[in-house]
Amino acid sequence: GAVVSQHPSWVICKSGTSVKIECRSLDFQATTMFWYRQFPKQSLMLMATSNEGSKATYEQGVEKDKFLINHASLTLSTLTVTSAHPEDSSFYICSAREAGQNQPQHFGDGTRLSIL
Amino acid sequence: SQQGEEDPQALSIQEGENATMNCSYKTSINNLQWYRQNSGRGLVHLILIRSNEREKHSGRLRVTLDTSKKSSSLLITASRAADTASYFCATVSTPYGNNRLAFGKGNQVVVIP
Numbered sequence: 001g002a003v004v005s006q007h008p009s010w011v012i013c014k015s016g017t018s019v020k021i022e023c024r025s026l027d028f029q030a031t032t033m034f035w036y037r038q039f040p041k042q043s044l045m046l047m048a049t050s051n052e053g054s055k056a057t058y059e060q061g062v063e064k065d066k067f068l069i070n071h072a073s074l075t076l077s078t079l080t081v082t083s084a085h086p087e088d089s090s091f092y093i094c095s096a097r098e099a100g101q102n103q104p105q106h107f108g109d110g111t112r113l114s115i116l
Numbered sequence: 117s118q119q120g121e122e123d124p125q126a127l128s129i130q131e132g133e134n135a136t137m138n139c140s141y142k143t144s145i146n147n148l149q150w151y152r153q154n155s156g157r158g159l160v161h162l163i164l165i166r167s168n169e170r171e172k173h174s175g176r177l178r179v180t181l182d183t184s185k186k187s188s189s190l191l192i193t194a195s196r197a198a199d200t201a202s203y204f205c206a207t208v209s210t211p212y213g214n215n216r217l218a219f220g221k222g223n224q225v226v227v228i229p
Contacts, residue, residue: 002161004158006158032215034216034217042221042222043204043219043220043221043222044159044204044219046216046217049216091156093158093159095159097215101146102146102147102164102166102208103215104149104161104164105149105161105217106161107151107158107159107160107161108158109157109158110156110157110158112156
């Protein structure tokens with residue numbers, strides 16, 4: 001159980017393109033979803049936290065107009081990288097958790113984004 | 117500040133040996149979790165230990181938590197080549213809202229067949 005599906009797994013696109021990444025919880029209701037960014041050989045950096053039906057909370061230094069997050073249902077959150085540039089190239093990972101104390105986060109397989 | 121900081125050394129061991137990793141953190145926590153990440157993949161949740169627990173087992177994994185020292189250890193017994201991965205500890209702390217995880221730097225483990 002507790003499967004999180006993230007698509008696409010790999011995106012290569014031109015500079016200026018907007019890219020949407022989807023994160024779905026397949027067998028549980030995700031009241032909270034998280035979006036992370038990871039650089040090579042580094043740890044995960046939290047970008048934003050989203051609760052179903054409300055606006056996302058962005059971490060300091062993350063541009064909310066650049067990284068649009070929508071969490072419209074209990075099983076789907078999307079991250080849109082708007083007008084992507086080469087410096088946005090990275091590995092993006094989502095996670096989801098159920099409500100309640102001491103619930104772990106379940107992670108998607110990540111999306112490798114390469115902007116040319 | 118960075119929560120959940122593992123010892124920075126990479127670990128290379130022979131198959132069958134035990135692998136031990138440590139993690140320290142700075143503030144009070146609700147729980148501490150260990151995750152595994154294979155290269156280029158997402159994270160897999162391994163085990164969660166609550167702040168009122170001292171030790172927990174799951175298969176070949178053993179996690180300890182010492183809240184007085186603000187540290188945790190992950191032991192993998194009888195390691196296998198498939199255990200080769202990066203291992204992260206992460207904490208959920210009372211000062212943070214929304215059950216956010218604070219990840220450590222990760223510990224690369226290589227198990228040689």
